[in-house]
Amino acid sequence: MKCNLFILLFSLCLCFSVFSQEKVVNKIDTFQFTTIKEIPVTSVKNQSSSGTCWSFSGIGLIEAELLRLGKGEYDLSEMFVVRHNYSEKAQKYVRMHGTVNFAGGGSFADVLDCIRDYGIVPDQALPGLNYGDTIHRHGELDQLLRAYVDVIIKNPNRKLSVAWYQGFNGILDAYLGKCPETFTYNGKSYTPKSFAQFLGISVEDYVSITSFAHHPFYTSFAIEIPDNWRWTKSYNVPLDEMMQIIDNAIDNGYTVAWASDVSEKGFNRKGIAVVPDEDAKEGPGSDQAHWLGLTQKERDEYFKNLSAPVPEKEITQEIRQEGFDNYETSDDHGMLIYGKAQDQNDSKYYLVKNSWGTANPYKGTWYASVPFVKYKTISVVVHKDALPQALKKKLNIK
Numbered sequence: 001m002k003c004n005l006f007i008l009l010f011s012l013c014l015c016f017s018v019f020s021q022e023k024v025v026n027k028i029d030t031f032q033f034t035t036i037k038e039i040p041v042t043s044v045k046n047q048s049s050s051g052t053c054w055s056f057s058g059i060g061l062i063e064a065e066l067l068r069l070g071k072g073e074y075d076l077s078e079m080f081v082v083r084h085n086y087s088e089k090a091q092k093y094v095r096m097h098g099t100v101n102f103a104g105g106g107s108f109a110d111v112l113d114c115i116r117d118y119g120i121v122p123d124q125a126l127p128g129l130n131y132g133d134t135i136h137r138h139g140e141l142d143q144l145l146r147a148y149v150d151v152i153i154k155n156p157n158r159k160l161s162v163a164w165y166q167g168f169n170g171i172l173d174a175y176l177g178k179c180p181e182t183f184t185y186n187g188k189s190y191t192p193k194s195f196a197q198f199l200g201i202s203v204e205d206y207v208s209i210t211s212f213a214h215h216p217f218y219t220s221f222a223i224e225i226p227d228n229w230r231w232t233k234s235y236n237v238p239l240d241e242m243m244q245i246i247d248n249a250i251d252n253g254y255t256v257a258w259a260s261d262v263s264e265k266g267f268n269r270k271g272i273a274v275v276p277d278e279d280a281k282e283g284p285g286s287d288q289a290h291w292l293g294l295t296q297k298e299r300d301e302y303f304k305n306l307s308a309p310v311p312e313k314e315i316t317q318e319i320r321q322e323g324f325d326n327y328e329t330s331d332d333h334g335m336l337i338y339g340k341a342q343d344q345n346d347s348k349y350y351l352v353k354n355s356w357g358t359a360n361p362y363k364g365t366w367y368a369s370v371p372f373v374k375y376k377t378i379s380v381v382v383h384k385d386a387l388p389q390a391l392k393k394k395l396n397i398k
Contacts, residue, residue, distance in 0.1 A: 030308055031272065031343055033367055038339035038351060039255050040067045042075065044364030046357035050138035051104030054227065055081045056355035057257055057334035058111030061381065062120075062201055064255040064338065071199065077121045079128025079136075080192070083176045084118050085110045089229060090149050090168050094160070098153040101226035104142045108257045108334065108381040109232035112203040118179070119192030120199070125183040128176040141175045207387070207397060208234035210379040211242040213321045218394050223379060225331040234379050235395050239317045243374060246337065246350070249386035256337040257381040258352065258373075261329045265303040266372060271360040272306050273352070273368035275375050280311035309343050315374040323375060331378045341367060 042063040047056050055078040066074055085106055093102040114120070128136065148171065152164045182191055190198065215221040220233040237245070249256050266274040278299060294302070303310075313319070323329035339351035350373055352366040360366075384397050392398075 031367070033341045033343055033349065035351070036340040036342060036348075037250055039064065039250065039253055041255060041336065041338045041353050042067070042073055044353060044358050045078070045355050046135065047078075047355045048135035048137060048357075050082075050136040051142070052078060052082050052106075052136065052138070053355050054106040054108060054259075054334040055079075055085075055111060057336050057353075058108045058381075060336040060353055060355070061108070061206075061255055061257040062111070062115070062199075064336065065201060065383065066199060068253055068255075069200070074199070075123045077123045077126045077128070079123075079176050080118075080121050080126045080179060081111050081114045082106075082128065083126070083172055083179055084114045086145060086172055087169055090145070091165070092229060093149050094152055094164075098150065101229050102146055102149060103226075104138055105227040105331075107228050107230065107232060107331075108208065108259065108379075109228075109230050112206055112381075113230065113232075115196055115201065116203045119194070119196040121180060121183060121190075121192050121195060122185055125180050125185070126177050130177045131175050141171075145171060205384055206381050207384050208232065208379050208381050209237060209242055209245055210234040211237055211239045211317070211320070211377070212324060213317055214325070223331075225378060227331050235397075237391065237395075239315075239320060239374060241391060242377070242380070243370070245382065245387055245391065246373070246380060247340075248388050249382045250337065250340055250350075252386060254383050254386035256386075258335050258337045259331055259378040259380070260333055260335065260368075260373070261323075261331070261376040261378065262333040263330065264372075264376060265300050266306070267366075267376075268304050268306055269356075269360060270305065270307065271362040271366045273366055273372045273376075274306070274310060275313045275315065275369065275371040276303055276306075277311040277313045309345050309347060312347075312369060312371045313375070315371045320375055329376055329378070335366070337368075337373075337380075343367075 041060065045056055047053055059076050059078050059081065063074055063076060066072065089102060093100055131137070131141070145168070148168055152160065179192065182189055185195065210223055212223070215236050217236055217238055220235050222228060222231040222233050246256055262273070264275070266272070266276050320329075335355070336353040337350045338353055341349045341351055343349065348370045349367040350370075352368050354364055354366050356364070358364040384392065387397065
């Protein structure tokens with residue numbers, strides 16, 4: 001009887017020990033995020049098969065700002081912005097004899113300038129789906145528009161036809177729809193400009209910030225990326241101060257439009273963005289020998305399906321600059337930073353609203369580590385009041 005009782009107690013202790021170890025292993029082998037700060041944003045959208053992330057994230061910033069200002073929730077038309085920017089881009093491309101970028105990509109300035117010059121409309125007034133599909137699918141449109149303007153710059157008539165621009169806009173009208181001169185919203189009639197005035201967003205209140213050492217700090221310059229076809233200038237600050245701006249914005253309830261490179265192996269479809277330190281003595285988990293024995297292809301596959309914290313590189317201004325100079329950092333994607341989180345190791349991450357739908361494990365949110373944001377940020381756009389006061393003074397921003 002005493003022997004049986006001992007065996008029973010031993011078995012219970014063993015089970016408890018295994019269970020406890022299992023909990024620890026699970027904690028190590030899977031990301032466990034705790035939200036530190038979360039700013040209200042509108043629902044995650046899906047850009048689908050279109051290169052219009054810049055419009056979705058820029059509009060996402062404006063929608064979040066309307067929430068912050070207590071003006072309610074709005075679903076604004078990304079395709080209204082795309083439609084106007086394609087039209088302006090065609091004029092510049094033709095005037096520059098095809099020597100500037102002409103594609104579906106763009107920048108946050110394209111959203112702000114569109115609202116300033118043309119206004120804005122709710123999504124219901126211009127959903128941009130006139131081509132017989134229920135999702136945004138721009139492959140045919142992008143190639144057709146590019147072929148059209150390439151014919152124009154070849155100048156087969158030896159002078160530009162007065163009809164070329166009307167013909168170009170006709171393609172946009174056919175695919176995305178004509179921009180409405182007036183529309184009704186909640187029982188009231190608006191023009192795009194009067195609706196923008198009703199929303200009360202002042203685009204002059206938003207500033208673009210970057211951090212690159214090939215231009216002087218505390219000045220502004222046009223970032224040398226193809227999608228910056230407007231040559232819009234950004235304020236240039238040291239890396240630590242750019243991160244300070246992002247943190248100060250979030251801490252004070254402002255979202256941040258974030259242009260970043262997402263072609264890195266540490267940015268995966270499962271909602272994780274990190275900068276793995278592949279030279280670290282210990283990689284994922286605790287089996288150092290196994291990690292060091294992996295081939296590069298095996299490591300790449302691991303990061304593609306990353307589900308647990310890994311050692312990350314320490315990012316400096318020099319490392320960041322080298323990535324940009326060597327074309328390793330490119331302007332791939334626009335998203336919206338709307339909060340902060342930490343993992344079970346107390347490492348810090350940013351909550352990022354993406355525009356790839358809600359199919360990932362975090363329902364459309366990505367967790368971007370601080371090293372990733374330091375390394376791969378091209379630029380951010382924030383409300384000027386989100387800047388620390390001392391930095392506003394350095395940049396001479398009123």
